[in-house]
Amino acid sequence: MTALEVRRLSVRFGEFRALEEVQFSVPEGAFVAIVGPNGAGKSTLLKAVLGLVPYQGEVLVYGLPAGKADPFWFGYVPQIKTFDRSFPALALELVVTGLRRRWPFRLSPKEKEAALAALAQVGASELAYRPLGRLSGGQLQRVYLARALIRRPRILLLDEPATGVDRVGEEDLYRYLEAYQKASGATVLMITHDWEAAHHATHVLVLNRRVVGFGPPERALSEECLRQAFGHVGHAHGLFVEGGRA
Amino acid sequence: MLEALGYPFFQRALLAGLLVALLSGLASPFVVQRRLSFLGDGLAHAAFAGVALGLFLREEPFWFALPFTFFVALAITWVKERSGLSEDTAIGVFFALSVALGAVFLAKARGYVGDAMGYLFGSLLAVGPSDLLAVGAMVLLGLALLPLWGPLAYATLDRELALADRVPVVFHDYLLSGFLAVSLVLSVKVVGVLLVAAFLVIPGATARLLARTFAQMTLLSLLLALFSTLGGLFLSLLLDWPSGASVVLFQALLFGLALLKTGFSGEK
């Protein structure tokens, strides 16, 4: 079964074309690593799937238009944690929003148990009752990941989840993801700058505003593909003009 | 002092004050966390323009202040959502427009400036039975909006997560603005235009200093608002101080105590 089908997806911010005619399709249970230079539109792609930016084209999730899919199907870990650090909140409460889609006034014993288990799953038990605004980047990654996992999503959308996480933590992270995927059969899309990790994926999407390569790691991470994606970084302006004429 | 409770005007003022405290205490944590204190000020001045128009037309000012303030609240939100201008810029524009309109109306309503003073600083005596009814109705509406606490708090913490979870964040922004506008206009009789924004800021700010969770912050804010209104109104009666000012001074005192308690440590 196809978990995610993206057809001729284009995103514009004013005149700027962040994504153009992006097209690929992800089978259920795949682990897709998304790589590409800064500003390639990687984060924008995940946001389009979640309906956070307006787009042209089609995004189908298990055959349904993404906007009609059950929000509980998606587990999202954003790249930039935009939350209000002065908001009085415990890490545990944020994790519970993964179950509720609203802020909890009080936690039921069941929710508390589930949230503690989710935090334990990502090695962050000791963070449960810490104020959210006081956590470090790496600690936040774990809490956000627990929040994404607690709803047992069919599709995990992870935007550079290893950024800020220490070396040991990074290895842990990939182990949690693998374990979750094995247990649930979920599909994972992960933006990463770690090519080592990308080599372990089932699929790699090389992105630079357009799809430069999509397929098994050995093919997508070929020198040719990577030169095409990253070699143009220095000529971003040229690319933009070319896109502007198209 | 307790015999004051026997006077109908004081009973009315006390009840109206407590109901208003309930509304503002509930809204205040959102105002504080969403950094909307300037919106409170902007809406207070819109209420002033509405009051001035009412005085100019020699009609009940409340019925002009209410729709005008409500409209300005929605307009500010609309400009913010649509234009990419920051909220404080949108507020600044409507703030100035409101004060200018209010000044023109008041100038043309010469002879009624005495009434205007009552609206600027609030007056216990000004609370009539119909005001009480209006505030009561609004509290019922506030209770009906209680289920929105969860989604509103979620979007307050992290708008993008809430949007990704398909919370109707923008619609809720309008609802909150509208709710703030109506609560604020209802508070004007007791507190006055100049101080009404404090009602929306200080209880939440004090609660923020003491709370570890947003639920605690909301409950504390409610309690602080109610307690300050009680304390302030008795103070006002006892010392013959303006009612709104007394309540706000009481709120500020509690804020100061909370600040001392946390020892300026920034803990919590």
Ligand SMILES: Nc1ncnc2c1ncn2[C@@H]1O[C@H](COP(=O)(O)OP(=O)(O)O)[C@@H](O)[C@H]1O
């Ligand atoms: N909300 C926005 N408004 C305008 N431009 C944006 C917005 N979001 C992203 N962009 C631009 O789109 C491009 C792609 O951004 P992004 O998807 O974050 O790249 P990355 O591949 O590094 O994650 C960048 O040039 C960025 O400046």
Ligand SMILES: [Mg+2]
């Ligand atoms: Mg990015």
